[in-house]
Amino acid sequence: MSKIQPRTLSGFLELLPPAQRQMEEIMSILRETYSLYGFTPLDTPLIEASEVLLAKGGGETEKQIYRFTKGDTDLSLRFDLTVPLAKYVALHYSDLAFPFRRYQIGKVYRGERAQRGRFREFYQADIDIIGDGKLDILNEAEIPAIIYQVFTRLGLQRFRIRVNNRKILNGFYELLGLSEKAGDIMRTVDKLDKIGAEKVKALLTGAEIGVSPDQAEEILRFISIQGDNAQVLSALEGYRGRSETFDAGLQELATVVKYLAAFGVPEDHFAVDLTIARGLDYYTGTVYETTMTDHPEIGSICSGGRYDNLAEYYTDKQLPGVGISIGLTRLFYVLSEQGMLNPQRTGASADVLILPMTEDLTQAVSLATAFRSAGVRAQLYGEQKKFKAKMTYADKIGVPYVVFLGEDEISAGLVSCKDMVTGEQTKLDFSATLARVQTGLRERSQGKVIVEA
Amino acid sequence: MSKIQPRTLSGFLELLPPAQRQMEEIMSILRETYSLYGFTPLDTPLIEASEVLLAKGGGETEKQIYRFTKGDTDLSLRFDLTVPLAKYVALHYSDLAFPFRRYQIGKVYRGERAQRGRFREFYQADIDIIGDGKLDILNEAEIPAIIYQVFTRLGLQRFRIRVNNRKILNGFYELLGLSEKAGDIMRTVDKLDKIGAEKVKALLTGAEIGVSPDQAEEILRFISIQGDNAQVLSALEGYRGRSETFDAGLQELATVVKYLAAFGVPEDHFAVDLTIARGLDYYTGTVYETTMTDHPEIGSICSGGRYDNLAEYYTDKQLPGVGISIGLTRLFYVLSEQGMLNPQRTGASADVLILPMTEDLTQAVSLATAFRSAGVRAQLYGEQKKFKAKMTYADKIGVPYVVFLGEDEISAGLVSCKDMVTGEQTKLDFSATLARVQTGLRERSQGKVIVEA
Numbered sequence: 001m002s003k004i005q006p007r008t009l010s011g012f013l014e015l016l017p018p019a020q021r022q023m024e025e026i027m028s029i030l031r032e033t034y035s036l037y038g039f040t041p042l043d044t045p046l047i048e049a050s051e052v053l054l055a056k057g058g059g060e061t062e063k064q065i066y067r068f069t070k071g072d073t074d075l076s077l078r079f080d081l082t083v084p085l086a087k088y089v090a091l092h093y094s095d096l097a098f099p100f101r102r103y104q105i106g107k108v109y110r111g112e113r114a115q116r117g118r119f120r121e122f123y124q125a126d127i128d129i130i131g132d133g134k135l136d137i138l139n140e141a142e143i144p145a146i147i148y149q150v151f152t153r154l155g156l157q158r159f160r161i162r163v164n165n166r167k168i169l170n171g172f173y174e175l176l177g178l179s180e181k182a183g184d185i186m187r188t189v190d191k192l193d194k195i196g197a198e199k200v201k202a203l204l205t206g207a208e209i210g211v212s213p214d215q216a217e218e219i220l221r222f223i224s225i226q227g228d229n230a231q232v233l234s235a236l237e238g239y240r241g242r243s244e245t246f247d248a249g250l251q252e253l254a255t256v257v258k259y260l261a262a263f264g265v266p267e268d269h270f271a272v273d274l275t276i277a278r279g280l281d282y283y284t285g286t287v288y289e290t291t292m293t294d295h296p297e298i299g300s301i302c303s304g305g306r307y308d309n310l311a312e313y314y315t316d317k318q319l320p321g322v323g324i325s326i327g328l329t330r331l332f333y334v335l336s337e338q339g340m341l342n343p344q345r346t347g348a349s350a351d352v353l354i355l356p357m358t359e360d361l362t363q364a365v366s367l368a369t370a371f372r373s374a375g376v377r378a379q380l381y382g383e384q385k386k387f388k389a390k391m392t393y394a395d396k397i398g399v400p401y402v403v404f405l406g407e408d409e410i411s412a413g414l415v416s417c418k419d420m421v422t423g424e425q426t427k428l429d430f431s432a433t434l435a436r437v438q439t440g441l442r443e444r445s446q447g448k449v450i451v452e453a
Numbered sequence: 454m455s456k457i458q459p460r461t462l463s464g465f466l467e468l469l470p471p472a473q474r475q476m477e478e479i480m481s482i483l484r485e486t487y488s489l490y491g492f493t494p495l496d497t498p499l500i501e502a503s504e505v506l507l508a509k510g511g512g513e514t515e516k517q518i519y520r521f522t523k524g525d526t527d528l529s530l531r532f533d534l535t536v537p538l539a540k541y542v543a544l545h546y547s548d549l550a551f552p553f554r555r556y557q558i559g560k561v562y563r564g565e566r567a568q569r570g571r572f573r574e575f576y577q578a579d580i581d582i583i584g585d586g587k588l589d590i591l592n593e594a595e596i597p598a599i600i601y602q603v604f605t606r607l608g609l610q611r612f613r614i615r616v617n618n619r620k621i622l623n624g625f626y627e628l629l630g631l632s633e634k635a636g637d638i639m640r641t642v643d644k645l646d647k648i649g650a651e652k653v654k655a656l657l658t659g660a661e662i663g664v665s666p667d668q669a670e671e672i673l674r675f676i677s678i679q680g681d682n683a684q685v686l687s688a689l690e691g692y693r694g695r696s697e698t699f700d701a702g703l704q705e706l707a708t709v710v711k712y713l714a715a716f717g718v719p720e721d722h723f724a725v726d727l728t729i730a731r732g733l734d735y736y737t738g739t740v741y742e743t744t745m746t747d748h749p750e751i752g753s754i755c756s757g758g759r760y761d762n763l764a765e766y767y768t769d770k771q772l773p774g775v776g777i778s779i780g781l782t783r784l785f786y787v788l789s790e791q792g793m794l795n796p797q798r799t800g801a802s803a804d805v806l807i808l809p810m811t812e813d814l815t816q817a818v819s820l821a822t823a824f825r826s827a828g829v830r831a832q833l834y835g836e837q838k839k840f841k842a843k844m845t846y847a848d849k850i851g852v853p854y855v856v857f858l859g860e861d862e863i864s865a866g867l868v869s870c871k872d873m874v875t876g877e878q879t880k881l882d883f884s885a886t887l888a889r890v891q892t893g894l895r896e897r898s899q900g901k902v903i904v905e906a
Contacts (some may be wrong), residue, residue, distance in 0.1 A: 003766065003768060003769070004541040004766055005505075005509040005767070006539075006544040006764075006767040006768070007505060007540075008497060008498060008501075008540070008544065009502055009526070009528075012498040014496075014498060014541065016545060016548050016549075017493040017495070017549070020493065020494055020495060020496060022495060024484075024494045034828050035802075036825045036829075036830050036831070037830075037831075037832070038802055038803035038806075038831065038833075039802065040473070040474060040802035041473055041474065041477050042470070043467075043473055043476070044461060045466075046560065046574065047462060047463040047510065047519075047574065048462065049462055049464065052458075052459060052460060055457040065498075066521075066523055066528075068521030068522075069521075070519055070564050073462070075462075075519075087459045087460075088459075088467065093460040095469050096469075096470070097849035098836075099670075099836065100633070101802065101832070102470070107499065109500075111523050111524070121499065121500065134836065134837070135836070136835035136836050136873070138814060138818075138833060138835030139835060141818075142833065145822070147800065149825075185559060192676075198803075212611065258815075259815065259818050262814075262815045262816075262818035262819040262822060263821075264826075305875050311459075313456065313457055314459040315456060315459070331480070349491055349492065349493035350491035353491075361591060361715075362711075362715045365591075365715035366715040368716075369598070369716055372489045372490065375489070376489075377488050377489050377491055378489070378490070379490070379491030380591060380595065381552075382590075382591030383552065383585070383587065383588070383589050394703060397550045406509060418795075
């Protein structure tokens with residue numbers, strides 16, 4: 001028979017088993033952490049009617065959509081989890097309780113140009129809190145706690161949650177009389193890290209934007225406000241009273257900062273950062289980015305913010321919300337590239353490999369059943385191979401314990417068990433063997449899935 | 454702004470939060486159980502190159518495929534998890550250890566005619582064990598144990614795993630000299646339950662199939678062999694010695710039955726059933742079906758079998774395997790229709806709803822943080838609403854405990870906590886409140902996700 005060359009499409013991540021187990025571990029921690037904060041899991045179709053998914057229309061995204069017809073229906077694959085959430089909330093509005101807190105971990109599709117580290121199919125892990133008409137600032141204050149918990153539970157230590165408030169930015173440009181140029185200014189100021197203050201100033205005062213030199217100075221002075229949270233807030237106080245929007249934003253930011261400690265977020269993992277804007281149309285209040293201290297080049301690994309109108313394309317209902325998103329596939333790829341995934345954490349598909357050494361396998365099968373009843377992941381190896389081949393298999397799957405069961409063991413009511421790391425071999429009864437294995441597994445599972453050098 | 458009517462495509466299941474939590478619970482139990490048997494999770498792209506996915510080509514399935522082009526690439530959505538597994542194993546052959554045991558829970562796509570209870574996007578939950586060249590019968594013997602554990606852990610009690618062996622069927626038709634007609638005969642015999650023995654006999658002896666009346670009698674006698682496992686095996690012994698294939702199949706079936714008890718499968722949940730054939734081309738050894746005793750009309754809820762060549766379209770390597778699949782979306786739908794999903798099992802998105810009764814929320818936030826640190830899912834309710842609206846919200850999300858924190862409680866160092874089911878309210882310190890909540894949650898989580906009337 002002529003063969004088809006098996007391949008996986010470029011831009012589609014397909015992991016080998018050990019890496020997949022690490023990915024599952026990460027997803028499991030995300031699910032657990034989000035649940036702890038009262039978020040409920042959601043699962044929406046990957047395919048939606050194009051007219052629904054693309055209600056907002058236009059933009060860079062539309063070119064990247066996977067769009068096709070089936071029968072006479074115009075279909076598209078979702079390109080994020082926000083639009084499906086908007087559809088879900090508008091569609092099921094009367095069945096939901098608000099604030100509605102959901103998390104969703106799912107694949108999305110964007111036909112980007114294929115290049116290393118860019119994916120066309122990738123997981124996003126999103127949480128959102130949706131209010132009906134209103135949504136209290138407390139929800140915005142809670143988000144840094146969730147980000148902090150997620151990354152801490154994953155094992156990341158050196159990261160910082162950077163927070164700003166869009167009302168402060170908008171209010172600041174308002175009090176300078178530059179509201180209409182605010183978009184252009186923010187886009188330019190965003191380049192500060194890359195091109196430096198002088199070039200930003202030149203662009204701001206150039207013909208295209210046309211800000212006066214004094215205003216440019218003022219803008220640069222404003223966005224370079226730095227220090228700890230108290231210092232930044234105190235510097236911002238100096239602008240109070242000149243714009244209602246600014247004052248409201250400052251009030252919100254102060255509230256977010258105020259509850260940080262009670263939410264369990266250490267001050268050194270949090271920073272008010274006036275350079276963060278996060279998209280110009282959508283966000284209206286607190287905005288978040290999260291950066292790895294040792295890897296600023298990676299950019300934000302968890303971003304989001306407060307918005308006022310989740311579902312305006314589908315309903316007249318005002319549905320404000322706040323949400324954050326982790327680009328999980330990209331994060332996983334980056335962690336893997338940086339060697340930051342703990343190889344010991346989820347190294348094997350089984351805890352115990354049972355090698356029967358007798359013709360009749362009844363005792364070996366019973367032993368496997370006993371391990372499984374005790375919650376130990378046990379695999380029976382029944383293949384007719386030489387002993388050496390069996391041990392090679394054990395090595396290859398990375399199983400921590402191999403159990404041998406021969407006539408000798410069976411007649412003595414004992415079990416031989418080899419620790420594949422230390423090489424130590426014991427011959428004990430089942431319950432003593434089980435205890436040894438369980439203790440060993442507990443020790444091995446101490447580490448976290450992400451490790452820093 | 455003109456609005457787009459939000460909708461979800463027909464044939465695409467989108468669950469409300471309480472149902473979604475039950476679905477997540479089921480998936481979590483599947484993952485846990487499969488892991489216990491040494492299966493490793495796998496995740497493959499939903500999109501594959503059409504030439505790869507449709508290598509086998511033809512058939513009813515191809516018409517149902519979601520197939521489209523993006524750029525100049527001919528793409529298809531996967532329609533099962535077996536073809537992607539075949540591709541994965543052929544592609545990553547040198548990186549895998551055999552036997553390779555994987556589970557995959559994922560969505561697949563088939564453009565079926567839309568009708569109630571039929572889905573175009575649905576989850577399958579598959580496990581497979583793939584050997585390199587050979588695969589021991591022990592793996593086939595283990596499958597009923599996994600099926601039994603999965604459904605028992607889900608809470609199903611009245612179900613039966615029905616097992617046959619294709620070699621017995623093929624061997625039987627061989628010893629009657631009917632090998633070439635075996636396919637037609639099995640397709641006809643498969644209608645026994647629906648049309649009865651007389652009509653089956655008429656079809657068998659009709660012009661199209663052309664079996665002699667004696668042979669038809671023999672066939673009907675054979676497939677009506679019944680009784681407990683020992684009785685069926687003993688009846689089959691009567692055919693031994695006339696076909697090598699039959700004898701090999703009988704040997705395999707006897708081995709599967711032999712280890713049942715050691716694998717922890719009660720005899721009353723298992724039956725040898727000679728009417729089961731499961732597809733005519735693919736399976737070559739043991740075949741499995743699982744039926745709900747009270748709902749035979751639903752058909753098999755978990756099926757599969759042994760095959761000899763997983764990836765013949767991609768590689769010359771002989772990769773025999775054994776696998777089973779649960780049509781998870783359909784099973785969920787059926788359980789839901791039958792009222793068999795336990796409403797108490799995963800009824801709320803949070804364990805505790807905290808209602809702050811003070812202006813300053815620091816203490817309420819600290820309390821939420823303390824609950825979460827103890828692993829209790831806590832939600833803070835910060836909205837400015839009347840007390841009654843807050844309690845309505847608590848009812849609507851079905852939270853089991855509501856905690857009130859006012860000035861009185863704070864100054865006394867106490868917490869008011871109301872059990873939303875019993876109405877009982879306590880005013881205790883945090884650790885006593887926590888203990889009460891944890892005890893209550895343990896009691897509530899006793900039931901299983903599936904309940905039988």
